[in-house]
Amino acid sequence: MIDARLLEKGFSAGQALAHFARANPDSGGIASFVGKVRPDGDVKALHLTHYPPLTLPGMEELARKAMERFALEGILAWHRIGFLRPGAPIVLVAAAARHRRDSLAAVDFTMDHLKSAAWFWKREKRDDGWHWIAPRGQDHADLARWD
Amino acid sequence: MAVRILFLGPLQDLAGAAERMVEGPLDWPGLIRAVGPAVAAQLQDEKVNVACAGELLMDRSALSARDGDEIALLPPVSGG
Numbered sequence: 001m002i003d004a005r006l007l008e009k010g011f012s013a014g015q016a017l018a019h020f021a022r023a024n025p026d027s028g029g030i031a032s033f034v035g036k037v038r039p040d041g042d043v044k045a046l047h048l049t050h051y052p053p054l055t056l057p058g059m060e061e062l063a064r065k066a067m068e069r070f071a072l073e074g075i076l077a078w079h080r081i082g083f084l085r086p087g088a089p090i091v092l093v094a095a096a097a098r099h100r101r102d103s104l105a106a107v108d109f110t111m112d113h114l115k116s117a118a119w120f121w122k123r124e125k126r127d128d129g130w131h132w133i134a135p136r137g138q139d140h141a142d143l144a145r146w147d
Numbered sequence: 148m149a150v151r152i153l154f155l156g157p158l159q160d161l162a163g164a165a166e167r168m169v170e171g172p173l174d175w176p177g178l179i180r181a182v183g184p185a186v187a188a189q190l191q192d193e194k195v196n197v198a199c200a201g202e203l204l205m206d207r208s209a210l211s212a213r214d215g216d217e218i219a220l221l222p223p224v225s226g227g
Contacts, residue, residue, distance in 0.1 A: 116226075120227075
C-alpha cells in the first residue's frame with residue numbers, strides 16, 4: 001500500500017503514523033522519519049515550491065521503487081509545500097515491513113531520494129530577505145549510496 | 148496560443164519572473180535565445196533539467212515545443 005501526498009497545510013505525524021499502522025496490520029515493524037524546519041539562527045520562514053506535473057508522480061514512482069527494492073507491506077511519503085515556520089514538520093516517511101531492516105533501509109532510501117532527486121525547491125526567509133537553498137554535496141553523496 | 152516557459156526555484160529570480168510567454172514553435176537554440184542571458188548561462192549546466200508538456204526530456208537539445216506547450220526549467224532540487 002502506497003500513500004504519497006503533497007500537503008499545503010501542517011500535519012500531525014503522530015496521527016498519520018497511527019493511521020498507517022492500522023492500514024498495515026500484518027507488518028512486524030514500522031520505521032519512520034519526520035523532517036522539520038530547523039530552528040536555525042535568524043530563519044523566520046521556509047517556502048517550498050514544486051512543479052505539479054512532475055512532483056507527486058515522481059514521489060509515487062519513488063514509493064513504488066522502495067516497495068520493489070525492500071520487502072515492504074506499505075510505504076508512506078508525505079511532503080509539505082507552501083510556507084512553513086521553524087519547528088514545523090516538512091516531510092514524513094514511514095515504511096511497514098515484516099522485518100526491521102527492510103523498514104529502516106526503505107525510510108533511509110526514500111529520504112535520500114526526496115532530499116536530492118524529487119522536484120522541490122526550498123528558500124528561507126532571514127533578516128535580510130529570501131535566500132534559495134542550494135543542494136548540499138552531502139545530499140548527493142547520500143543518494144549515490146543506493147546506485 | 149504560445150509556448151509558456153516556467154522558471155522554477157532560483158531561476159525565477161534570474162529571469163525576473165516566474166514565467167514568460169513566447170511564440171511557438173520553440174527548439175533548444177530558440178529557448179536559449181528566449182530566456183535571456185542570465186538564465187541561458189544557467190542552462191549551460193547539464194544539471195538544469197527541462198520538461199516539455201509534462202514530460203522530462205532525456206535529451207534537452209531535442210526540445211520541440213509547439214503552441215500550447217509548457218516548458219519547465221528545473222534547476223537542481225532541494226527538498227526534504
